[in-house]
Amino acid sequence: xxxxxxxxxxxxxxxxxxxxxxxxxxxxxxxxxxxxxxxxxxxxxxxxxxxxxxxxxxxxxxxxxxxxxxxxxxxxxxxxxxxxxxxxxxxxxxxxxxxxxxxxxxxxxxxx
Amino acid sequence: xxxxxxxxxxxxxxxxxxxxxxxxxxxxxxxxxxxxxxxxxxxxxxxxxxxxxxxxxxxxxxxxxxxxxxxxxxxxxxxxxxxxxxxxxxxxxxxxxxxxxxxxxxxxxxxxxx
Numbered sequence: 736x737x738x739x740x741x742x743x744x745x746x747x748x749x750x751x752x753x754x755x756x757x758x759x760x761x762x763x764x765x766x767x768x769x770x771x772x773x774x775x776x777x778x779x780x781x782x783x784x785x786x787x788x789x790x791x792x793x794x795x796x797x798x799x800x801x802x803x804x805x806x807x808x809x810x811x812x813x814x815x816x817x818x819x820x821x822x823x824x825x826x827x828x829x830x831x832x833x834x835x836x837x838x839x840x841x842x843x844x845x846x847x
Numbered sequence: 848x849x850x851x852x853x854x855x856x857x858x859x860x861x862x863x864x865x866x867x868x869x870x871x872x873x874x875x876x877x878x879x880x881x882x883x884x885x886x887x888x889x890x891x892x893x894x895x896x897x898x899x900x901x902x903x904x905x906x907x908x909x910x911x912x913x914x915x916x917x918x919x920x921x922x923x924x925x926x927x928x929x930x931x932x933x934x935x936x937x938x939x940x941x942x943x944x945x946x947x948x949x950x951x952x953x954x955x956x957x958x959x960x961x
Binding site for chain 1: 939
């Protein structure tokens with residue numbers, strides 16, 4: 736199946752630091768979305784991007800749909816302890832909009 | 848609360864057994880997705896239904912099957928269980944198919960096979 740490569744796999748940061756993670760694909764994607772999974776919960780949508788170059792913010796979170804349509808990044812500014820969790824990128828590849836794939840996730844740990 | 852309900856929350860069973868996981872989508876959502884998440888792994892897409900019909904299939908084993916009923920709830924059947932089937936199984940729903948990618952996830956069913 737389609738591979739969405741997320742990096743880094745995990746991060747350990749201090750509260751207050753900014754965080755950056757990204758997601759790349761070998762294929763062009765029509766949509767890029769970012770989800771967060773809190774421990775013991777199901778993933779929740781954070782940001783959805785539908786156009787190449789689109790930059791969207793949601794509070795302290797900012798995500799961009801890469802110009803090549805093969806990548807996306809998510810930034811979190813001024814991290815707080817409740818940012819802890821696993822962040823997944825996801826999207827629809829151009830060759831089959833019926834498919835929807837998730838990346839392998841970036842595990843974020845925030846030290847108070 | 849996402850509005851998606853999954854039962855049971857936890858299930859412990861033995862190898863070779865069969866289990867059924869149930870999912871009730873959000874009110875008004877016609878599309879149901881099933882995902883498997885093994886320990887510290889990503890979300891593996893299993894299968895998707897829209898308004899009772901199978902619409903997309905991922906890496907679902909032949910020992911697994913699913914269906915969506917007329918009232919839109921869905922069941923995932925796992926048979927001849929193996930140790931490696933131990934995982935969190937998530938159901939998600941969305942309004943349309945293929946949709947925008949905005950999925951609403953349940954809290955998952957944690958399956959432990961001993």
